[in-house]
Amino acid sequence: MARSPGTTSSPRDRSGKRQSVTLQDIAAHAGVSRSTVSLVLRESPLVAEATRTQVQASIKALGYVYNRGAAALRASRTFTLGVVVYDIANPFFGAMVAGIDSVLHRENYVSFLANSEDSPERQQRFLERMREQRVDGLLLCPAEGTDPALLTQLADWNMPCVQVLRHIGTPPFDYAGTDFELGVRQAVDHLVTLGHRRIVFLGGEAEHSATRTRHQGYRDAMHAQGLGEAQRIVRGPVTRRTGFESIQTLMQESPRPTAVICHNDLMALGAMLGLQRLGLVPGEDCAVIGTDDIEEAALSLPPLTSVATHPFAIGEEAARLAMRRIANPGGAREQVVLKPRLQVRHSCAPIPASGEAQYRRYPHATLDA
Amino acid sequence: MARSPGTTSSPRDRSGKRQSVTLQDIAAHAGVSRSTVSLVLRESPLVAEATRTQVQASIKALGYVYNRGAAALRASRTFTLGVVVYDIANPFFGAMVAGIDSVLHRENYVSFLANSEDSPERQQRFLERMREQRVDGLLLCPAEGTDPALLTQLADWNMPCVQVLRHIGTPPFDYAGTDFELGVRQAVDHLVTLGHRRIVFLGGEAEHSATRTRHQGYRDAMHAQGLGEAQRIVRGPVTRRTGFESIQTLMQESPRPTAVICHNDLMALGAMLGLQRLGLVPGEDCAVIGTDDIEEAALSLPPLTSVATHPFAIGEEAARLAMRRIANPGGAREQVVLKPRLQVRHSCAPIPASGEAQYRRYPHATLDA
DNA sequence: GCCTCGTTTAGGATCGATCCAAATCTATTG
């Protein structure tokens, strides 16, 4: 309480307008200096126990609020991150963002979120804003059509960036995602085991890693199974509607495919609906496999077999990687690639041996698995 | 600054470490003062056209990056908002956040997002952090169990806050949401028109506005239809699983309900699955209506009739309201309540007049509507 | 009692913008 005889200039004495409590005020109240208070706030081991307690009491007494902006101005870090996804309404990204959030919360970080709507311009604008905000780093699912030069730009900006799920440019860069190639291979192998040979891939049209790797996985797996000739990729937007329409076109061909693997679950659900529209039974007349294993997959009829890609875990890994990169900006770039797992449900019937009864009933509906 | 006479003290002369370009540097380059540059940046009409052009050229030439932290320190606004939802993985909130984002983007605002996971403690921690960040305002879906005193706290903090979807405390406060009461009434009326009388409401257990208003709407509508006696509310967590299990219990009763209205679509989809599990036909043996009209609703079998609550639009309204409140902090509090619309699909068959054939086929599956 | 050494605390400079009151420059007018 050492209010020296000189002017302490308490901030709300003079004007009627009440200003905010600052370090200076606390220092005055606790009878120490600004610097000491600052050290206490930052939990420095330099300050003596008694002083710390005293200062903390004053902080509480005056109802002090830390000003992050001011701190960031002088220091370099902001404990702030920018996150860009291209479709936050997609439950897959929702889960991913939840994973990111859970890690950041533990690390005392807080994040800006933007929905790029797959527009590179919008994405660029947000990134520039993030630079102005002096965020410590970025988590980026690049919008479709993003110029790979973006990575150079970010490097010039000296801005750590972890790409998530998709990536642009060429390594080395930081990345967290899942092994789509492996996932598709598992799907193909599963179908082949069930006797399928005419397996079509319903895939994306965009040219980024997330489609390329899936297509690659499909081609490799088909070749490995000696089905190189039967390869067939149908491209289109990765929407429900495309699944719905593509499957109807496909099923009018002859011979028609016995199975489709879809770029994501939305397409797969659309495809199942398309089969019903034709009066066909999804899973029976044509096996369907999706990718992502969103919650809805377990709920469809029949429940959808899907390549589980664990969005929450990917989010967590990406956030952790960003923390590592911020702590050690010069460190070697890392690529965290999770292994997907084929979640088998009931949308893939085996091809019956000839002569066997064609008709099968659905298994009981269930929420499990 | 009045340093020694003549020294311009360009920031990266002396140390090897390259510092960032500041207003001062631009001023020197353009031959004007710091203040003028600042005015140009803020698009003030005070500065002459010629000067503006000159300064903008210098800004570009030096590759200047605006420092929002510094600006916020001196000025009062940060052009920054905090958004709190309790389950970002829920596609409903994803759409809502997308709506918020789209408005903020237009307004040159950027937002912090947090997922409270319905934990008041976690929510409180984030709100305190937002105060430290000096955000201009908050968009809040209060976590379940939030103390209504939170509103007083925020008022003390002098922090504008728009509640979204749910609300705590008593008016006046700013709020954007949907008229759940009306929505449920529409659902009841629809069912009654189809001949239903034993209509159960599968609802939430939590005590906040979003459940209370739904229950209220249900009770009112049932009374208005002369079905006060038939009222029945089953409470439980608003999850798929609860829908799945509750419906199975209900259908074992005698007489059993002919229709259920669910707190949200997830419960409704779960309920349809539960009916299938019992070997019953959803929509035929028991009509099902959901709430929210998430994308998946159109995709189920049969396609789900649902009270559409337009999450994207709610997000937009909430963000716009926040902008208004920030521009005019003292203005009258507003409550923007959107009208829901019953999206009729095929999950509610009429109660057949006795003697009529019991069996009906599903209409063709479709993606439309 | 004096000196050294390590621990704590102080205070001035600084980060990069905005605010504000005053200075300067143009036209315009009596």
Next chain:
DNA sequence: CAATAGATTTGGATCGATCCTAAACGAGGC
């Protein structure tokens, strides 16, 4: 031609923290 209003521009003070160097302090040794 001086005076004046209006349009631009300016410099110093300021926002609230951190960095950095130096000073104050207390304990222990001779």
